[in-house]
Amino acid sequence: MQIDILSLFPDMFEGPLHASMIGNAIENERINVDVTNFRDYTTDKHNHVDDYPYGGGAGMLLQPQPVFDALAAVQEKHPAPGRVILLDPAGVQFNQRVAEDFAKEEHLTFICGHYEGYDERIRSLVTDEVSLGDYVLTGGELGAMVMIDATVRLLPGVLGNAESAPGDSFSSGLLEYPQYTRPADFRGMKVPDVLLSGDHGKVDDWRLAQALKRTYERRPDMLENLPLSGKARQMLADLQDESTEG
Known part of the structure; x- marks a missing residue:
């Protein structure tokens, strides 16, 4: 370019x-x-x-x-x-x-x-x-x-990890989910067990739920007219129910 x-x-x-x-x-x-x-x-x-x-x-x-x-x-x-x-x-x-x-x-x-x-x-x-x-x-x-x-940073070969850009906040229409690195327990603050489980399906579901939660709490405007999968729509509905009950 x-x-x-x-x-x-x-x-x-x-x-x-x-x-x-x-x-x-x-x-x-x-x-x-x-x-x-x-x-x-x-x-x-x-x-x-x-x-x-x-x-x-x-x-x-x-x-x-x-x-x-x-x-x-x-x-x-x-x-x-x-x-x-x-x-x-x-x-x-x-x-x-x-x-x-x-x-x-x-x-x-x-x-x-x-x-x-x-x-x-x-x-x-x-x-x-x-x-x-x-x-x-x-x-x-x-x-x-x-x-x-x-x-x-979006150009091919610029980022070291080709998956970094698609996972960024805003690229998916959602804010990015929380992320953690070593150690697993830092001053009593622990990495969520699901991230240590090795179950990629559960990890993906957790990340989607966390991204929806963070977006719903911080930037609800981003969710307007955002196309969501059936699973994501149900997660969002659950979040809205929890918010109403709270």
Whole structure:
């Protein structure tokens, strides 16, 4: 996968993109990441990339010319444009489903804004407008890092265990079940007996029940319209009955 990032602060990506999983993915040539400073493409003699909004208002807006020209240069090097993603608080909220969708692409380009916002014409360049959440950051760089991390870990060969990603919270539509490792008894806190039983069927049932319980208690909104197996529906009904009785 080719990942391009357009940003006024390329140094922000130096650490996060060269450590841990993403760093390994780059080293193993699973992905290639290029960061472009679109200030390098401004034609303004003072190197400005922003200006006051027409009609007045607070703050400054990113001008279209540097972004248009920087993106054109990126797409000249990589003719298959793939998805062009604008980091914007007004965009669709990023979640696991969006990450899974992005992971299917061969080329992703992230445009990181700054200042008060974008000249509206920049939106004509993009395929997706995405927000990290219902809050405002100083710029789009941190949001791009999170989206890249969530996406890259889904690519084949990036995680050491191929079963890790499908079992993550949100991948199944449920929060992840509790997990334990050695020792079996730590300061009186014991691993559930079922996990030590060696009975894979019972372990699977326990994990499903725990995932449903955790989701029901912490994120009941996730269960709305979630397709469940007959076994899962019965487990959920039992949870609801217990809650009502309690």
